[in-house]
Amino acid sequence: MKLLNLKKTSLLAVALMAGSTLFAQTDTTLTKNYVQPFSGGSAYRTWSFGLGVGVITPYTFIGGKQDYKGRGTQLGYSGFIKKQILHSFGLEADFLGGQIAGNGTPTTAPVGPYASYSTQINWSAALSANITLANINWRHNQSAIQPYLTLGGGFMDFTPKVYSGTGARLALASNSTDFREFFIPVGLGFKIDLAKGVNLDLGYQMNFVNSDFVDGFAYGPTNDKFAYAHAGLEFALGSKSKPQLATHNPVSSMRYEYMVKAQNLQNQVDAEKAANAQLRNDLNTTNANLAATNAKLTQDSDGDGVPDLFDKCPNTPQGVKVDGAGCPLPKAENVKVYVTEEDKKIVKDAIANLEFDLGKATIREHSFPSLNKVAELLVNKNFSLKLAGHTDNTGSAALNMRLSKDRAESIKSYLVSKGANASRIEATGYGMNQPIATNKTAAGRQQNRRVEFTLY
Structure with a gap:
C-alpha cells in the first residue's frame, strides 16, 4: 500500500509541475504587475517625485477679471513629492516657480501710468490631493494613460514689478515690494506610462491667489489668478520589482489569481485521472497475482468465519457462534437485575x-x-x-x-x-x-x- 501511495504521489507531482509550467509559459504577461488582492501598501511603490517645465500666463480657461489687456506667457518650473494612499487617491507637496507677465493699458479705471508688469514667483508651496481616474480598468490588463485631478492649498511668495510705456520701472501703489499670500491650485492632466515606474506628466493648473496685487495693480474686489501648463516626468521610488500604486490595475491581479486557481484545479483533476488510471492497472495486476494465494488463505469449509488454516474446531454446525480459533463459544445465561x-x-x-x-x-x-x-x-x-x-x-x-x-x-x-x-x-x-x-x-x-x- 505504501508503494502504491508513493507512485500515486509521484505521478501527481509530475502532472502538476507540467501543467503549471505550461500555464506560466502561456500567461507571462499576467504576472508582470501581479499583487495579491487586499495586500498592504508595502506591496507597492507608493512614493514618487516629479519635475516639470511649462508656461505661465495670466489667462485662464474660465476667464474673469483681468487688470491688463495683454496676457503674455513666461517660463515656469515645478516639482512635487507624492505619497499614494489608495489606488485613486494621493497627497503631494507641490513647488512652483517662474514669472507672470502682461502688458497693455490696464483694463480697469483709473488707468494710471502702468503699461506692463512682470511678477517673479520666488517660490510657492502647496499640499494637494491627487485623484487618479481610470486606473481601475475592466477592459485591459494595464491602462497606459491615467487622467487625474488635483486640489490643494498653500502659500506663494512673489515680487511684482510694473513699468511705464517707455520701459521705466515704476513704484508700486503699496508699501511692500514682496508679498506672501495664500493661494489655491486646481489642476487636471494625465500621465502616460513610459516605463515601469516612469511616467510622462502633462497637466494644466489654475492658481487662485488671495491677493489682487499679483500683477502689481490692484483694482476692484476680485483677486488675481493665473494658469500654468506643464510637461514633466514622474519617477516612482522603491524597489523596481513592485508596481506603482497609482498606475496599478487591481482588476488585473484579481483576474490573474482566478486564472491561476482555476488552472491549478484543472491540473489537479487531470493529474488525478492519469494517476488513478495507472494505479488501476497496477492494482489489477497485483490482484491477479494474489488471487490464488488468497483462495487458500480464505477457504472456510464449515462457514464459521474462521479460515481452515486457523480453525482448531473444523466442521462446526451451521449458525453456532465461535471464538477466534473456530471453537463454539459457551452459552451465556440471561441474568436479570432488579432494584429492590x-x-x-x-x-x-x-x-x-x-x-x-x-x-x-x-x-x-x-x-x-x-x-x-x-x-x-x-x-x-x-x-x-x-x-x-x-x-x-x-x-x-x-x-x-x-x-x-x-x-x-x-x-x-x-x-x-x-x-x-x-x-x-x-x-x-x-x-x-x-x-x-x-x-x-x-x-x-x-x-x-x-x-x-x-x-x-
Missing part, C-alpha cells in the same frame, strides 16, 4: 446525608458511611448509577455548571475508590438549569443544591 425497595432506601439515605464544603466539591466526612453502602451495592449487584449535580442560582452560570459537574465527579471518584465499576457510573452537571424549588428563598436554594442518584 431496600436498594432504593440505601440510595435515598446517601442523598439525605450528602454534604459538601461551601462552594467546593469536597465531600464532608459524615457523608462517607452512607456512600460506602451505595458502593457496596454497586459492587455486589453490578448496578449502574447516574449522578446528576445541580446548584441554585447564586453566582455565574459558568461557575455553577462547573461546580455541579465537579461535585458529581467527586462522588463518582469516591465510589470508584471503594471498588465500584467506573464504566457503570455516569456523572453529569446541570448547574442551575433544573431547579426543583424557588431560588428566591434560602429554603428553596437549599433544595436546589443537590446531587441526584438514579440506580438502574
